[in-house]
Amino acid sequence: MAGVAVSTTINGDHVEYLCQPDETLLEVLRDRLGLTGAKEGCGTGDCGACSVIVDDRLVCSCLVLGAEAEGRQIETIEGMAHGDQLHPLQQKFLEHAALQCGICTPGFLIAAKDLLAKNPDPTEEEIRFGLAGNLCRCTGYDKIVRAVQDAANVMKGA
Amino acid sequence: MRYIRPQSMEDAVGLLAGAAGPAAILAGGSDLLVRMKGGFVEPELIVDIKAIAGLSDITETADGFRIGAAVPCAVLGENAALKKAWPGVVEAAKLIGSKQVQGRCTIVGNLCNASPAADSVPALVAAGAKAVVAGPGGKRTIAVESVPTGPGKTSLAKGEIIEAILLDKRPPHAGDAYQRFIPRTEMDIAVVSAGVNLTVGDNGVVKAARVAVGAAAPTVLLVEEAAQVLIGSKLDEATLERLAKICSGACRPIDDKRGTIEFRRKVAGVLAKRVAAIAYERAGGK
Numbered sequence: 224m225a226g227v228a229v230s231t232t233i234n235g236d237h238v239e240y241l242c243q244p245d246e247t248l249l250e251v252l253r254d255r256l257g258l259t260g261a262k263e264g265c266g267t268g269d270c271g272a273c274s275v276i277v278d279d280r281l282v283c284s285c286l287v288l289g290a291e292a293e294g295r296q297i298e299t300i301e302g303m304a305h306g307d308q309l310h311p312l313q314q315k316f317l318e319h320a321a322l323q324c325g326i327c328t329p330g331f332l333i334a335a336k337d338l339l340a341k342n343p344d345p346t347e348e349e350i351r352f353g354l355a356g357n358l359c360r361c362t363g364y365d366k367i368v369r370a371v372q373d374a375a376n377v378m379k380g381a
Numbered sequence: 382m383r384y385i386r387p388q389s390m391e392d393a394v395g396l397l398a399g400a401a402g403p404a405a406i407l408a409g410g411s412d413l414l415v416r417m418k419g420g421f422v423e424p425e426l427i428v429d430i431k432a433i434a435g436l437s438d439i440t441e442t443a444d445g446f447r448i449g450a451a452v453p454c455a456v457l458g459e460n461a462a463l464k465k466a467w468p469g470v471v472e473a474a475k476l477i478g479s480k481q482v483q484g485r486c487t488i489v490g491n492l493c494n495a496s497p498a499a500d501s502v503p504a505l506v507a508a509g510a511k512a513v514v515a516g517p518g519g520k521r522t523i524a525v526e527s528v529p530t531g532p533g534k535t536s537l538a539k540g541e542i543i544e545a546i547l548l549d550k551r552p553p554h555a556g557d558a559y560q561r562f563i564p565r566t567e568m569d570i571a572v573v574s575a576g577v578n579l580t581v582g583d584n585g586v587v588k589a590a591r592v593a594v595g596a597a598a599p600t601v602l603l604v605e606e607a608a609q610v611l612i613g614s615k616l617d618e619a620t621l622e623r624l625a626k627i628c629s630g631a632c633r634p635i636d637d638k639r640g641t642i643e644f645r646r647k648v649a650g651v652l653a654k655r656v657a658a659i660a661y662e663r664a665g666g667k
Binding site: 245269274356 | 382383409415417418479480481482566567
């Protein structure tokens with residue numbers, strides 16, 4: 224079936240794909256490219272489980288068409304660790320047990336990475352507001368906030 | 382379905398005007414994609430306007446600001462000059478959705494989605510913002526309050542696109558503000574809301590005012606009588622009480638799961654008072 228030919232960059236790698244015009248970026252990432260880190264929670268931009276960064280902007284990949292990725296720079300959870308070297312946020316999520324079932328975790332990590340890139344020293348309130356677009360039904364958020372605070376401290380010292 | 386990303390406004394207008402089936406304009410997509418997923422719209426053609434020159438820019442001109450239709454709300458919040466001149470418009474735009482949604486959603490989309498509860502619209506109406514409409518017949522500039530005509534409906538004709546929002550250059554001692562009531566602290570839709578824009582004289586007396594109330598009627602209300610009460614005053618307690626009464630009286634709200642008619646009426650007045658006081662302070666009135 225004919226589709227839209229897209230040429231884009233994902234986690235620094237040049238990627239080309241064909242997609243249908245009504246296919247979301249989330250569907251392309253998961254079903255065409257095998258990048259299943261981004262999760263579909265709601266599919267309507269409410270839960271943040273599908274968060275990715277497009278041209279330095281945090282977005283829900285369920286609210287972006289695959290066709291729109293043409294010429295963009297996309298960062299997903301798969302690009303967060305360097306080989307076996309976890310990103311400080313990933314390390315702190317483990318240390319603080321900031322996850323239970325884990326479905327929301329890739330979205331939280333990407334959103335927290337974006338938050339700290341723009342505000343390296345956030346207050347607790349700024350973290351809670353900054354991550355308000357990510358829903359977690361297990362942790363009650365406290366451990367996530369502590370992990371982000373701890374990661375911010377580590378990253379500031381680095 | 383077809384997805385097309387035209388490079389010029391002429392091409393975009395031509396595509397929409399010539400579409401045989403339902404066509405949709407895509408900027409941020411935070412309403413469109415949700416409506417498509419829910420099966421509420423099934424466009425045959427999607428016209429992505431983000432590659433059109435100028436639509437992704439905020440420009441400061443001799444007359445004020447021009448905000449392109451594809452500028453995400455997050456970018457509004459990052460523009461120091463716009464924030465300084467129109468803090469109420471920016472704070473309203475920044476209330477829409479989450480950080481993720483902010484990276485995509487636009488004030489033109491918020492206006493054209495035509496929800497009575499749209500956050501940026503009361504602030505834009507209070508600001509006296511204009512919309513630049515491009516269409517098959519050329520361009521026209523209209524007041525933003527003339528765009529939504531009812532829930533989900535606009536006055537735009539087939540083939541027409543709002544390409545930018547215009548905000549006037551600020552006179553000295555001017556300020557605007559917007560607030561909404563929601564039962565949570567973020568990520569919610571306004572139960573009722575108010576926007577006020579004031580210009581104050583050197584003596585602290587209000588010279589010009591615009592008052593808008595949201596989520597209290599099928600479209601955002603521009604409450605002219607409320608503005609008249611503020612003009613000539615120093616926002617004393619009696620004036621604010623009259624403002625509240627007029628705004629409550631102007632509401633034609635519905636009862637729904639988010640609020641009752643009585644509640645919306647009452648809170649519209651309370652918010653109008655609070656917001657007027659903030660706008661007055663921002664205008665240097667105190």
